[in-house]
Structure formats: structure tokens, C-alpha cells
Amino acid sequence: MGYLLFIVRSALEDFKRSKMQTFLTSLGIVIGVFAVIMLMALGLGLKRYISDQFEALGKNTLFVTPGQVLQGGGFGGAASVLGQRFDIKDLTNLSRVKGVVGLAPLSSKSGKAKGTVKTEYISIFFTSADFADIAGLTIDKGRFFDKTDIDKHAKVLVAGPKIAEKLFGSTINALDKRVSVDNVNFTIIGIIKSKGGGGLGGNDYDSYFFGPYTTGFIYDPQKQFIRFAIKTDPNIPLATVKAEINKVMLKRYKDDEFSLLEPTEILSVVNSIFNIMNIVLVAIASISLLVGGIGIMNIMYVTVSDKTREVGVRRALGARKNDILLQFIVESVALSIIGGALGLGLAFLGVLLVQGFFPAYIDVPSMVLALGVSSAIGIVFGVLPARKAANLEPVEAIRYE
Amino acid sequence: MIKLQNVSKSYRVDEDTIFYALKKVSLEIKETEFVSITGPSGSGKSTLMHLIGLLDKPSSGDVIIQGKKISQLSDDELSTLRNEFVGFVFQQFNLIPKLSVLENVLLPTVYARKKLNYDPEAKALELLTKFGLIEKKSSFPNKLSGGQQQRVAVLRALIMEPKLILADEPTGNLDSKSGHDIMKLLGELNRNEKITIVVVTHEADIAAYGKRVIKVKDGQVG
Numbered sequence: 247m248g249y250l251l252f253i254v255r256s257a258l259e260d261f262k263r264s265k266m267q268t269f270l271t272s273l274g275i276v277i278g279v280f281a282v283i284m285l286m287a288l289g290l291g292l293k294r295y296i297s298d299q300f301e302a303l304g305k306n307t308l309f310v311t312p313g314q315v316l317q318g319g320g321f322g323g324a325a326s327v328l329g330q331r332f333d334i335k336d337l338t339n340l341s342r343v344k345g346v347v348g349l350a351p352l353s354s355k356s357g358k359a360k361g362t363v364k365t366e367y368i369s370i371f372f373t374s375a376d377f378a379d380i381a382g383l384t385i386d387k388g389r390f391f392d393k394t395d396i397d398k399h400a401k402v403l404v405a406g407p408k409i410a411e412k413l414f415g416s417t418i419n420a421l422d423k424r425v426s427v428d429n430v431n432f433t434i435i436g437i438i439k440s441k442g443g444g445g446l447g448g449n450d451y452d453s454y455f456f457g458p459y460t461t462g463f464i465y466d467p468q469k470q471f472i473r474f475a476i477k478t479d480p481n482i483p484l485a486t487v488k489a490e491i492n493k494v495m496l497k498r499y500k501d502d503e504f505s506l507l508e509p510t511e512i513l514s515v516v517n518s519i520f521n522i523m524n525i526v527l528v529a530i531a532s533i534s535l536l537v538g539g540i541g542i543m544n545i546m547y548v549t550v551s552d553k554t555r556e557v558g559v560r561r562a563l564g565a566r567k568n569d570i571l572l573q574f575i576v577e578s579v580a581l582s583i584i585g586g587a588l589g590l591g592l593a594f595l596g597v598l599l600v601q602g603f604f605p606a607y608i609d610v611p612s613m614v615l616a617l618g619v620s621s622a623i624g625i626v627f628g629v630l631p632a633r634k635a636a637n638l639e640p641v642e643a644i645r646y647e
Numbered sequence: 648m649i650k651l652q653n654v655s656k657s658y659r660v661d662e663d664t665i666f667y668a669l670k671k672v673s674l675e676i677k678e679t680e681f682v683s684i685t686g687p688s689g690s691g692k693s694t695l696m697h698l699i700g701l702l703d704k705p706s707s708g709d710v711i712i713q714g715k716k717i718s719q720l721s722d723d724e725l726s727t728l729r730n731e732f733v734g735f736v737f738q739q740f741n742l743i744p745k746l747s748v749l750e751n752v753l754l755p756t757v758y759a760r761k762k763l764n765y766d767p768e769a770k771a772l773e774l775l776t777k778f779g780l781i782e783k784k785s786s787f788p789n790k791l792s793g794g795q796q797q798r799v800a801v802l803r804a805l806i807m808e809p810k811l812i813l814a815d816e817p818t819g820n821l822d823s824k825s826g827h828d829i830m831k832l833l834g835e836l837n838r839n840e841k842i843t844i845v846v847v848t849h850e851a852d853i854a855a856y857g858k859r860v861i862k863v864k865d866g867q868v869g
């Protein structure tokens with residue numbers, strides 16, 4: 247029987263004897279690893295989800311938003327929260343900028359919508375016909391609203407498939423139906439194909455209604471917009487168009503009252519936010535791991551003291567100090583790896599549970615990290631007790647009662 | 648084979664008292680001897696045996712094994728000597744409770760640094776067969792009688808083919824019959840395998856198995 251096998255088997259045999267004690271000892275590690283991996287899974291999932299959404303927007307897209315959105319690498323922008331808005335005049339000005347090939351103003355309305363099956367709280371995006379192209383929406387049934395609808399302030403809506411199903415039972419049932427939102431009656435003229443995702447701020451287009459921005463003014467006498475989405479001419483450098491738009495906006499607003507954003511910029515901000523978040527999460531989870539490690543150190547000291555005479559016997563049979571050291575380190579590593587594996591298993595369960603409504607996922611580096619960190623904890627917190635065992639005087643250990 | 652020259656072992660009891668467990672002991676154990684060490688409880692027998700077995704170091708004087716002073720050997724070298732040269736048998740058997748009988752017998756070979764010229768497992772099985780314990784090879788020590796446990800301990804001491812077996816009160820926890828069986832077993836090993844045997848005991852009838860008796864009293868050899 248091999249040397250290592252003998253030692254590992256000895257350690258594991260110990261655990262078989264007291265499953266409960268093993269479990270309780272490694273609980274700190276279980277919780278620590280579960281927390282780290284679960285949080286990382288949620289973060290990774292969210293990050294990938296948002297990235298996918300922005301990548302879908304393509305290269306020639308710009309957003310104009312009120313306030314300073316990307317301040318110091320994070321979402322600052324009190325102005326956007328405080329309700330500064332754009333208006334029709336900005337829309338006209340932007341539409342005249344050379345290189346702007348698509349322009350979608352955005353305002354939104356939330357309210358109670360009455361369908362044939364159910365009444366639900368819904369949100370409507372009031373925008374232009376260009377929005378479908380910019381956001382990458384395609385029509386499944388019926389049609390998208392067009393310039394005529396906008397000119398006529400037509401009370402028409404295009405529905406996302408999810409909300410259509412909710413209100414009317416199925417998308418086909420929703421088409422050409424009437425829906426009233428806060429006492430205004432609309433006709434549903436189209437259903438979009440499921441996109442299964444969200445946009446800026448995590449919008450899930452499948453659950454939205456879309457309508458002509460002119461119609462939206464029914465709810466907003468001030469006729470304002472919360473942002474513009476712009477598609478630029480791919481033949482003109484984006485920087486040129488951006489500079490031009492900046493010039494136009496500066497005529498009416500101060501430098502810090504609006505922001506021009508590219509999806510790639512937003513992505514890098516999202517990335518930096520997630521990186522900071524990860525560091526914070528890991529720091530918090532480290533505390534739990536530290537507590538777990540101390541728990542392991544504690545039980546290992548107990549084990550060493552319980553096995554004092556065994557150490558003496560092994561030394562008498564020829565074990566060297568390093569053999570004893572290794573035996574106890576293997577035992578504490580095994581203990582914490584069991585904890586790490588349980589934590590990882592729990593995290594897998596957790597991810598399975600939330601996957602229905604949250605895009606969490608565990609990647610290979612997370613798994614390697616979980617097992618790596620737990621074995622590192624086993625070594626770090628096992629070394630002191632193991633050294634205590636290794637440095638026992640053989641004769642004292644043999645005499646130990 | 649092993650010589651003690653003027654060996655003392657002392658413990659500091661408090662600030663200004665030093666207790667001598669052994670005082671200026673000189674003796675030699677020669678190859679193929681069967682020696683009994685006797686004396687009343689607390690006289691220093693175990694202390695003496697631990698020094699002979701390289702588990703302990705003298706406070707003064709020299710322990711010389713195969714011409715080398717152990718004070719000049721490193722901890723690892725002493726471990727290797729214990730592993731290859733000495734086999735221990737204890738009063739409390741001291742089998743490892745979570746290892747099976749076979750694994751207990753094999754344990755010293757796990758710590759061997761030299762290449763063994765035999766297959767450890769085959770040898771362990773052979774020993775277990777020869778001494779009537781083969782049916783117990785997968786049992787754990789707590790399922791064995793005292794006599795069986797002590798026999799397993801003797802086999803564990805034998806597996807490395809040592810020159811010397813040291814037994815500290817090997818019959819102390821056994822009934823009379825099992826005790827005499829163990830002593831007969833040690834006698835056979837001495838006769839047939841030419842293994843040097845040192846048995847520590849305070850019982851006269853056990854000491855009688857030895858061909859030479861060393862009497863210890865108050866830390867001194869008489």
C-alpha cells in the first residue's frame with residue numbers, strides 16, 4: 247500500500263467515524279465557499295447577460311442621456327434621477343445631424359392594462375419607428391408602428407410576447423385586440439419576436455409595450471423624453487458624428503447636463519462595476535472562510551491532542567517529523583475540501599434554483615477557485631496543529647495518557 | 648549492539664530540585680541476547696527502555712548504537728534506526744484503532760525509507776498466517792481479545808525484520824495464560840530468528856524468561 251494512500255485513507259477513515267463532527271467543523275468552509283461561488287455565479291450571469299444585450303446593439307449605436315452618467319467609472323448622474331428631460335426641439339435638432347440614420351426618442355409610461363384574460367401592471371416605451379431597428383426588434387405578427395401612426399398620434403401599441411400572453415392567453419389572441427391603459431384605449435397592431443433579454447437597466451423587451459412617441463404625450467403634457475437612442479451611418483467615423491451631436495446639444499445644455507454613451511463604454515463601466523463588486527464580495531466571503539479556517543484549526547488541535555499517543559507510537563515505529571506533519575495536514579486539507587465540495591454543491595443547487603428568473607452560472611475557474619481556496623485553507627490552518635504534533639517528543643507522546 | 652555509558656536521565660521538578668529517573672547507568676545489550684529488566688514500579692525501567700529504543704536522549708552520558716553515539720544523530724536518522732533496527736511492544740498494545748489488523752502490521756513499512764527486499768503485504772499475510780491471526784486480518788483492534796492484540800503488536804514489531812525487540816510490560820494487561828503465550832513467542836523469536844529481546848517487567852515469573860536479568864532500583868542498575 248502506497249505511503250500517501252495510507253495517510254489519506256487514515257484521514258478519511260477518521261471522518262467516517264464522526265460524520266456529524268466532520269460536517270459541523272467544515273460548516274464554516276461550506277458557507278464561505280457557497281457564498282463566494284453563489285455570488286460569483288450571480289455576478290457572472292448578470293454580467294454576461296448585460297454584455298449580450300449591448301453586443302446585440304452593434305457598433306454604430308449611441309445614447310444621449312441627461313446628466314453625467316459615467317462619472318469616475320461608475321453610474322453617477324443625479325440629473326437622470328432628478329428628472330431632467332429632453333424635448334421635441336432636441337429631437338428635431340438631432341435628426342438634422344449629418345450621420346444620424348436612425349433616431350429613437352424614449353419616454354415611458356407604467357399603468358394598469360386590462361386584457362381579456364388578466365389585468366396587469368405594464369410599461370410602455372413611447373418611441374419612434376426607428377427603435378425596432380436600433381434595439382434589434384423583429385416583428386412576429388402584425389406590424390410595427392410607422393411614420394403615419396406617429397403623425398396621426400395613433401393609439402396603437404406593439405406588444406412583447408410575454409405580456410401579450412399574460413393579458414390575452416396567447417400572442418395570436420392579442421393581435422388586433424383592444425387594451426386600455428389608465429383609461430386610454432389602444433389597439434394592438436403587432437407582436438414582436440421573443441428577444442429573451444433586457445437592455446440598459448435590464449429592460450426585458452418581451453414584457454413591454456411599444457407605442458408612437460406622439461401618442462405618449464397623452465400622458466405627458468410637457469412632451470419630454472428620458473433619452474435618445476441613435477443609429478449612425480457606418481460610413482462616417484463614429485467620433486465625427488459624436489462630435490457633431492455634442493455641438494448640437496451644447497447649444498441648449500451645459501456640458502454636464504447630458505452624456506453621449508457608446509455601448510462599448512457602458513460595457514467597460516459594467517465590467518469595472520462587476521470587478522469592484524467581485525472584490526467586495528470576495529472580501530466579505532473571506533471573513534466567512536477565515537472563520538471556517540479557525541474552526542478547522544480548532545478541531546485539528548483537538549485531534550492532535552486526542553492522538554498524542556498515536557503520534558508517539560508512530561514515531562516509535564519509525565515515522566519522521568515530516569511524516570507526522572503530512573498526516574495532519576492531509577487530514578485538515580481533507581476536512582476543508584469536504585467543506586469546499588459541499589459548498590460548491592450547494593452553490594450548484596442555488597444556481598439551479600434561481601436559473602428560472604436569473605441568469606446565474608458557475609464557470610470552471612470558480613470551481614477551481616472553490617477547491618483551491620479550501621485546500622489552501624486546510625494547509626494554512628492545519629500547519630500549526632500539524633507542527634505541534636510533529637514536534638511532540640516521542641517519549642512524552644508515548645507516555646501520554 | 649547497544650551500549651549505555653554513564654547514562655543519567657533527570658527531570659527538573661521545580662526551581663531547585665532535579666529528579667534523577669536514572670543515575671549513571673552503564674550496560675551493554677549484546678546481539679541475540681534475551682534480557683529482562685526488572686524492578687519496582689517507578690524505578691526507571693521504562694525510562695531505560697526508551698533510551699535503549701532511541702525514543703529518548705540521556706541528560707548526560709552516551710548511548711552508543713553500532714559504534715555511533717546517538718547524540719550525533721539527527722532526528723530523522725534516529726527515526727530511521729527505530730524503523731529498521733528496533734521493534735516495540737507496549738503494555739497497552741498501542742495498535743492504531745482506525746487501521747485494520749493487516750494495516751497495523753504493515754504500518755512500519757509505510758515509514759520505511761530503504762527499499763525492502765520483500766513484498767510488505769505478502770510478508771504481513773505470511774506472519775498473520777503463521778501466528779494464527781489470518782482470519783482477523785480485516786478486523787479492527789477493538790474486535791480482538793487482549794492476547795490477540797498483543798500478538799498483532801508483536802507482528803507489527805517483526806515486519807521490518809528488526810535486530811532488536813523491546814517490550815515494556817508486554818504482559819501487564821493480559822491474563823496469565825496469554826501473558827505466558829506472548830513470552831513463549833518472544834522466546835521462540837530469540838531462539839529461531841536470533842532476534843535480540845529486551846523485556847521490561849516487574850513480575851518475577853515473566854522476568855524468568857530472560858537469560859540475563861538486569862535489576863533496576865531507584866534509577867540505578869544493581
Ligand SMILES: Nc1ncnc2c1ncn2[C@@H]1O[C@H](COP(=O)(O)OP(=O)(O)O)[C@@H](O)[C@H]1O
Binds near residue numbers: 668686687
Ligand atoms: N517527563 C517526566 N517528568 C518527570 N518525571 C518523570 C518523567 N518521566 C518519568 N518520570 C519519573 O521517572 C521515574 C521513573 O519512571 P519510569 O521509567 O516510567 O518507571 P518504571 O517504568 O520503572 O515504572 C518515575 O518516578 C516517574 O515519575
Ligand SMILES: [Mg+2]
Binds near residue numbers: 693
Ligand atoms: Mg514503566
